[in-house]
Amino acid sequence: MKKGLILSTVFLLFSLCGKSALAQEEAGHPLSPGEQKDFLLRLEENLSASRTIQAKFTQEKKLSLFNDALVSYGTFCFAAPDRLRWEINQPFHSLLVLNGRELGKYDFPDGKKPRRLKFPAADALLEVLHQITDIHQGNFTAQEKYYDMRVYEGKTASLVLVPKDAKMKGIIQKIEIGFSPALNSVASVAIRENGGDSTVILFSDDRLNSRLPDSLFEVQ
């Protein structure tokens, strides 16, 4: 369970955020502990003000050794406190829906009708998705037990998460979350793996606090 949780956490953290800095190197200087505390409080206040988020995303997995990349495109929806939808539209179609304690994972084998997958690691995935919803609401306190956090500020701001767990550290070097200039949404998430591979998710066309139909989060 712990192993599954760690892995799922790694997967899901990718989906957290939204819109600006890509790496802390671009985001500027590290904040002092006091500044960081103030920053995170401000961030929590801003993020928690967004009761819904809808955005497009581009996800690029770079394979350093092979000079190649896996790129996918999709849409992301979040509704506080605990509803999440992650849909990849290209180059394949898949859907992940969280609605409270319900989780649905779907593929589209005939290109049209969704097929709900009987996913074997649902409990671990559910646990982690709830961690993600926490972060979307700016509840970073909940993540402190899993990560060392460092905030960088420059043209944009970013939050760098370094795993505390040795096993997870062996997989993920760090996770960089970039924020919009207004600090009210996530602009990007970069996962730096040990060995040089990375996954970068860029969010665009985000809409905050728009009305999202309940049907988006139905688990059928």
Next chain:
Amino acid sequence: MKRFLGFSLALCLLAAPAAPAGATPYPPSFRVQHRITLTVLGRQVDFTGYLLVGPSGAWRAMAFSEFGVGLFDILALPGKAPRVLKNVAGIPNAYLTKWAADVIEILFLPPPSGEQGLAQAQPQVTRNGVVYDVAYSDYAAFPPAPQKIPRHIVLENKKIGFKLEADLLKFEPMEIPGGYFHE
């Protein structure tokens, strides 16, 4: 549950989709990406499979979650048993080096000498005592590959409740540098 997950994920390795063997449509050297759904005893896992095949018969297969995280990485060199280079999903390595490797080789590599390969539209192949039904469909041309490549593959053994569905995402006939087959 955990055991099933490990098993399923191991099977995921198979993820890299396929092609006929006896008269395999695949060129000697290529790289390919597939979206894979594995069904094992009624439960499913899905992932993206990434496969490199070199002209010597060396191959390397990786699987990635939909969030991009690498699940496993297997390397097979001619005359040597497949080796697991990375396995962060908690899958027993034996599943990867046996089941997954078998499926990859059935689908993408010419059959070992003395063994019958896939030569028909709906062929059946036996590997290590397990009989698989394999169906290819939706062929497309990928120049300069001389033959059309299937964009959809189903490999199934109803007896053991195993089914692999693979949809082609990207296919590139190309020289694979030897360094890609190093640890």
